[in-house]
Amino acid sequence: MIDMDTTPTLTITGGQRLTNGTNGASSINGSVPSVALIQSQKILARIQFMTLCWTSFLAGWNDSSAGPLLPRMQEAYHVSPS
Numbered sequence: 001m002i003d004m005d006t007t008p009t010l011t012i013t014g015g016q017r018l019t020n021g022t023n024g025a026s027s028i029n030g031s032v033p034s035v036a037l038i039q040s041q042k043i044l045a046r047i048q049f050m051t052l053c054w055t056s057f058l059a060g061w062n063d064s065s066a067g068p069l070l071p072r073m074q075e076a077y078h079v080s081p082s
């Protein structure tokens with residue numbers, strides 16, 4: 001049987017306690033994370049996602065750039081298609 005009335009507590013180094021409040025959000029010493037921290041996390045996540053998309057685009061562009069150049073490469077290196 002699980003006791004749902006008690007709040008789990010975890011002790012962190014330095015004597016701080018991490019508790020799980022009734023709203024389900026974790027907090028240290030009962031303080032709620034500031035809105036600025038949440039906004040900065042959202043901005044960082046968007047920047048990371050845009051970087052991922054840009055990197056994927058560049059990787060695809062790099063892989064496909066050889067296709068249109070194949071006839072020129074065959075001519076330069078004297079390779080005939082089989």
